[in-house]
Amino acid sequence: MTDFKLISDNEWRQRLTPEEFHVLREAGTEPPGVGEYTHTTAEGIYTCRACGAELFRSTEKFDSHCGWPSFFSPLAEGRIIERTDTSLGMTRTEVLCANCESHLGHVFEGEGYNTPTDLRYCINSISLQLEEAE
C-alpha cells in the first residue's frame, strides 16, 4: 500500500496536473465560481483527488453561494486534518487530507448558515473527485 505521506514533490508532479499540484501540494486556491463541483448536487462520495481517500458526502454539501463547494461536515472524524493557517495576513483554519496531507481548502465557523454545524468547509473542486452513487 502506498504511503502517500512519503511521496516526493517530483512524484506528485507526475501524478497530478499542474493546476492540481498547485492547489493540493502548494496550498493554492482555485478562482471562485469556476470549480466543476461548485453547484453539483449529484449524490455520491467526494474523494481526495491526490490519493483517493473518501472525504466528504453529497448529503453534507450545501449551497453557500461562496463560489466553492461547501460542506457542513466531513465524512467522518479523522478523514481530514485542521491546522492554523496565518498566510495572507489572516488567521484561518486550513483543511488537509489526513491520508496524504494535501491541501483541500479552509473551514469557517459561525457564519450563520442554516446547517446543523454552523461550519463551512470551503473546499476547492480541484482537490476533490466525485464518485457518483449508482
Ligand SMILES: [Zn+2]
Ligand atoms: Zn489525500
